Amino acid sequence: MDFMQEYEKWLHSPALSPEEHAELESIKDDPKEIESRFFGPLEFGTAGLRGTMYTGLHNMNIHVIRWATQGFADVIAAEGEEGKHRGVAICMDCRNHSMEFARAAAEVCAANGIHVRIFDSLRPTPELSFAVREYGCQAGINVTASHNPKEYNGYKVYWSDGAQLPPHHADAIAKRLEEIDIFDGVKRMDFEEAVKSGLIETMGDETDRKFMANVTAMINDRETVAKVADTFKLVYTPFHGCGYKLVPEALTALGIKHLIPVPEQMVIDGNFPTVVSPNPENPEGFYLAIDLAKKNDVDFILGTDPDSDRVGIMVRNHEGEFQPVTGNQTGVLLLDYLIGALKRSGKMPANPVALKTIVTTEMARKVAESNGVKCFDTFTGFKFMAEKKNALEESGEGKVIFSYEESYGYMLGDYVRDKDAVTASMLLTEMAAWYDAQGMTLFDALNALYEKYGWYAEKTHNLVMPGLDGLRDMAKLMKDLRENPPTEISGVKVIVRKDYTDGSVIDCVTGAKSRMELSGSNVLRYELEDGTVILVRPSGTEPKIKVYILTQGADAAASNANLEKYGRWVAALKP
Ligand SMILES: O=P(O)(O)OC[C@H]1O[C@H](O)[C@H](O)[C@@H](O)[C@@H]1O
Numbered sequence: 001m002d003f004m005q006e007y008e009k010w011l012h013s014p015a016l017s018p019e020e021h022a023e024l025e026s027i028k029d030d031p032k033e034i035e036s037r038f039f040g041p042l043e044f045g046t047a048g049l050r051g052t053m054y055t056g057l058h059n060m061n062i063h064v065i066r067w068a069t070q071g072f073a074d075v076i077a078a079e080g081e082e083g084k085h086r087g088v089a090i091c092m093d094c095r096n097h098s099m100e101f102a103r104a105a106a107e108v109c110a111a112n113g114i115h116v117r118i119f120d121s122l123r124p125t126p127e128l129s130f131a132v133r134e135y136g137c138q139a140g141i142n143v144t145a146s147h148n149p150k151e152y153n154g155y156k157v158y159w160s161d162g163a164q165l166p167p168h169h170a171d172a173i174a175k176r177l178e179e180i181d182i183f184d185g186v187k188r189m190d191f192e193e194a195v196k197s198g199l200i201e202t203m204g205d206e207t208d209r210k211f212m213a214n215v216t217a218m219i220n221d222r223e224t225v226a227k228v229a230d231t232f233k234l235v236y237t238p239f240h241g242c243g244y245k246l247v248p249e250a251l252t253a254l255g256i257k258h259l260i261p262v263p264e265q266m267v268i269d270g271n272f273p274t275v276v277s278p279n280p281e282n283p284e285g286f287y288l289a290i291d292l293a294k295k296n297d298v299d300f301i302l303g304t305d306p307d308s309d310r311v312g313i314m315v316r317n318h319e320g321e322f323q324p325v326t327g328n329q330t331g332v333l334l335l336d337y338l339i340g341a342l343k344r345s346g347k348m349p350a351n352p353v354a355l356k357t358i359v360t361t362e363m364a365r366k367v368a369e370s371n372g373v374k375c376f377d378t379f380t381g382f383k384f385m386a387e388k389k390n391a392l393e394e395s396g397e398g399k400v401i402f403s404y405e406e407s408y409g410y411m412l413g414d415y416v417r418d419k420d421a422v423t424a425s426m427l428l429t430e431m432a433a434w435y436d437a438q439g440m441t442l443f444d445a446l447n448a449l450y451e452k453y454g455w456y457a458e459k460t461h462n463l464v465m466p467g468l469d470g471l472r473d474m475a476k477l478m479k480d481l482r483e484n485p486p487t488e489i490s491g492v493k494v495i496v497r498k499d500y501t502d503g504s505v506i507d508c509v510t511g512a513k514s515r516m517e518l519s520g521s522n523v524l525r526y527e528l529e530d531g532t533v534i535l536v537r538p539s540g541t542e543p544k545i546k547v548y549i550l551t552q553g554a555d556a557a558a559s560n561a562n563l564e565k566y567g568r569w570v571a572a573l574k575p
Helices: 003-011 018-025 031-038 062-077 081-086 098-111 125-134 167-178 191-196 205-216 222-228 243-254 283-295 327-344 363-370 382-394 421-437 442-453 467-483 556-571
Strands: 049-052 088-092 116-119 139-143 152-159 200-203 233-237 258-261 300-304 311-316 322-325 352-357 374-378 399-405 409-411 455-464 492-499 504-507 513-515 524-528 533-538 544-553
Touching (some): 049 062, 062 081, 062 098, 062 139, 062 152, 088 098, 088 125, 098 116, 098 139, 125 152, 205 421, 222 421, 233 243, 233 421, 243 258, 243 421, 283 311, 283 322, 300 421, 311 327, 311 421, 322 327, 322 442, 327 352, 327 409, 363 374, 363 442, 374 382, 382 399, 382 409, 421 442, 467 524, 467 544, 533 556, 544 556
Parallel strands (some): 088 116, 088 139, 116 200, 233 258, 233 300
Antiparallel strands (some): 139 152, 300 311, 311 322, 399 409, 455 544, 492 504, 504 513, 524 533, 533 544
């Protein structure tokens, strides 16, 4: 694509508002900026389209939203009249322009004769997955950039099972888009007109009630919560986003009496004014919650991201300080707790299964298998976990009790096919209360798990490479690693090398080549002589290469020393 030509096309399009024209005019002498906005369209990555909210083809704006929706509408329409009638559920998060973009998507669907159910205001992402399933919709659209910084927005697409579209399906939309002109090829219908004609319907409290009935049915142990409810306290922050209402509601239904919300962050605001990044993976954002927790003598903090699909926790250690519990650790804690709770309540299904991704700690497998639960790996993204859950359950091979990613996402129950911070927050709180009743904090519980299952340690390094140069650098880094694979990392031999792009496995000792089951994702994996696993992949949601170190040691000091040692190799990777 000739980026200058594309820029000119946009600059002269009558579809642009005066403000958008002015924005494009202002970069006319900046070819680099023009190239980065017009070199090509956004790609469907880990979680659909995601980009910064500027005027441009490689950005998120109303034109890109309408265009993507026209492509998606064609894919839905290909299902025939029945598919159009089943229609699409549409949701949005708290970001600037999310509501406007969601309504724009609804207008395009309606103009294509596709029935729309749109939420009347922001909702947690898992509720969209739920709504698609509950109302038997053909598809779903969610306008959200999840945990990204405020400049971003995104467009997630779902299919009838309530899961995000798998890559081959997303490719069909991308192919369709090549044939649709972004300005002239999109059908539109006025929102109010479409409401009047019955093509657009609104979802609100009635859908919340149905969703919440499913969430609260997941409670395992009200009795233990009730025992400690007079003294057990927690602090909660939704980071200005969608968790503000239904997470507290779930906790109240659980029987929690002392929920202390962070007042400044209970305010919905797409500028996320109190944090640099609304990502619960970044502990800095918890500073207000920590202050409040210390003042109120609380040991447990819960924080959900802006679209409330991810949740992060912090616990007080023996020095009285709060420390973040990583997604890997939180998942291990919850998996172990759920296994115990299901066994205690006699609700453990036959052939139980836990799912995790290839970049999630092996400790989860250890916990699962030590307790008679099978564990399977998938690629990053809940669409893959949903696919695996559906396949295992449809074939009768297993019943998934828990699915999780190291990146703070947890999927529970059968009513959603995406990560769900509403249900996870409630069950994490139930778990914290249960340990409280045993005289333990989650900090104690985690240490007990390490003692029992081994000292696993993980660290994800993010090599941030923004802009067009960044894209090139990232591609070069992956290429270099393929062309000159490391034979040792920080002085330790690589014994097996795997490339998930084509599923190839190379035994570095014998040179033998074989294949693995998983393939089709740009991920490299190195297995080292000491049992450490290092994985490298470009993020599908942010401009960065992620390097995951999964290691183990005889004790905490030894496993942390490994993280440091291998971290030095990672640091040298960045161009
Ligand atoms: O590692 P990335 O490709 O950036 O993805 C990070 C996360 O992004 C989104 O939240 C997806 O829904 C997750 O499944 C994924 O783990």
